[in-house]
Amino acid sequence: MMADDRTDLIGLSRDELVRELATIGERPFRAKQLWHWIYHRGETDFERMTTLTKPLRTRLAGIFRVGRPEVASEQTSADRSRKWLVRFADGNEAETVFIPEEDRGALCMSSQVGCTLTCTFCHTGTQRLVRNLDAGEIVGQMMLARDSYGEWPSPAGERLLSNIVMMGMGEPLLNFDNVAKALRIIMDGEGIAISKRRITLSTSGVVPVIARCGDELGVNLAVSLHAPTDALRDVLVPINRKYPIAELLAACRAYPGANNARRITFEYVMLKGVNDSLADARELVRLVRGLPAKFNLIPFNPWPGAIYQCSTPGAMKRFAALLNDAGYSAPIRVPRGRDIMAACGQLKSASEHRRGSRAKDHQPLQRSQRATTSVEPSITS
Numbered sequence: 001m002m003a004d005d006r007t008d009l010i011g012l013s014r015d016e017l018v019r020e021l022a023t024i025g026e027r028p029f030r031a032k033q034l035w036h037w038i039y040h041r042g043e044t045d046f047e048r049m050t051t052l053t054k055p056l057r058t059r060l061a062g063i064f065r066v067g068r069p070e071v072a073s074e075q076t077s078a079d080r081s082r083k084w085l086v087r088f089a090d091g092n093e094a095e096t097v098f099i100p101e102e103d104r105g106a107l108c109m110s111s112q113v114g115c116t117l118t119c120t121f122c123h124t125g126t127q128r129l130v131r132n133l134d135a136g137e138i139v140g141q142m143m144l145a146r147d148s149y150g151e152w153p154s155p156a157g158e159r160l161l162s163n164i165v166m167m168g169m170g171e172p173l174l175n176f177d178n179v180a181k182a183l184r185i186i187m188d189g190e191g192i193a194i195s196k197r198r199i200t201l202s203t204s205g206v207v208p209v210i211a212r213c214g215d216e217l218g219v220n221l222a223v224s225l226h227a228p229t230d231a232l233r234d235v236l237v238p239i240n241r242k243y244p245i246a247e248l249l250a251a252c253r254a255y256p257g258a259n260n261a262r263r264i265t266f267e268y269v270m271l272k273g274v275n276d277s278l279a280d281a282r283e284l285v286r287l288v289r290g291l292p293a294k295f296n297l298i299p300f301n302p303w304p305g306a307i308y309q310c311s312t313p314g315a316m317k318r319f320a321a322l323l324n325d326a327g328y329s330a331p332i333r334v335p336r337g338r339d340i341m342a343a344c345g346q347l348k349s350a351s352e353h354r355r356g357s358r359a360k361d362h363q364p365l366q367r368s369q370r371a372t373t374s375v376e377p378s379i380t381s
């Protein structure tokens with residue numbers, strides 16, 4: 001089969017789309033029409049873009065395409081969560097998960113293939129193969145989820161795919177430019193049109209980029225805190241050695257747009273006997289004092305070779321109660337999609353699974369050795 005060398009329009013910003021069309025002598029209003037077909041209607045076939053003249057449709061189809069990443073597999077959980085293993089043009093894979101609620105749902109998207117960070121409780125952090133996803137590959141995850149549920153054209157009112165969380169594979173703030181470009185496409189009011197208020201970006205604490213997230217995108221911020229002291233966070237979330245808790249919380253205090261109506265979410269994975277004591281909870285309260293904060297307690301989701309266990313239900317309840325009594329919302333997240341390994345922190349591409357998760361890869365010593373060589377803010381793609 002011949003390789004398709006046509007330019008994929010998915011992932012181009014509006015300005016770039018205008019420029020692409022200018023190169024073939026088309027005026028800017030054509031870009032507006034195309035944008036509507038691609039992102040409002042979900043159309044992939046130029047022939048069906050009936051507001052364009054016939055000759056133009058044919059011309060466009062010769063030069064451009066409106067692509068989708070390949071779905072290597074799709075699994076639906078007993079609880080109706082759905083997970084796609086998405087394969088990109090170069091054969092690399094990442095995972096996307098949809099978590100349905102009563103009348104809406106959140107799409108959990110990946111920002112990288114794997115992750116260069118090595119949080120010791122996270123399956124993605126054990127994946128060796130890492131590269132940034134480009135904007136088209138990030139938007140592509142949304143497009144194929146919409147295809148899967150047939151949610152085209154973009155509904156004006158209630159939607160199944162109503163929210164986005166950047167909580168899949170990868171650290172979004174280590175791939176900020178591509179993530180920002182993708183989210184701007186997704187937020188565009190004439191296309192997919194998901195409001196910034198319905199988008200949450202989760203970071204393990206890449207402090208220098210946090211402000212850009214608020215300034216340039218205005219989305220909700222979630223921070224993977226997971227430990228109340230630097231000594232423990234250095235182990236659980238090794239990027240803490242570079243950006244310790246005090247710096248992280250200072251960035252949160254300065255986060256543009258955070259207020260009591262739009263609180264910063266602190267994610268906290270519940271690890272038995274590691275970070276789940278009442279003293280830990282008290283220390284957390286002290287740390288976030290004065291911040292518009294809420295907590296999200298995530299029961300640890302096990303994966304093969306993991307060295308942690310989930311806290312007991314009693315320990316989690318007591319922990320949550322202490323935070324509640326101090327005035328903070330702290331729901332214990334019900335794990336979704338555990339049966340299809342789609343829950344938080346379980347994502348790892350199937351090709352990596354096939355390569356084998358030998359137990360020695362998960363020893364703390366080896367992981368911390370890797371951390372010292374791989375915790376770098378820039379990643380070559």
Ligand code: SAH
Pocket residue numbers: 119121122123166167168169170171172202203204223224267268269298299300301302344345346
């Ligand atoms: N890299 C980003 C976003 C992806 S992870 C970040 O770390 O914030 C999304 C959330 O799942 C993070 O809070 C992460 O710490 C948490 N997580 C990772 N592994 C987990 C596991 N095994 N069980 C429960 N939560 C986990």
Ligand code: SF4
Pocket residue numbers: 115116117118119122123124125168169170171204224345
């Ligand atoms: Fe990367 Fe987030 Fe997993 Fe840490 S928790 S290894 S930052 S994906």
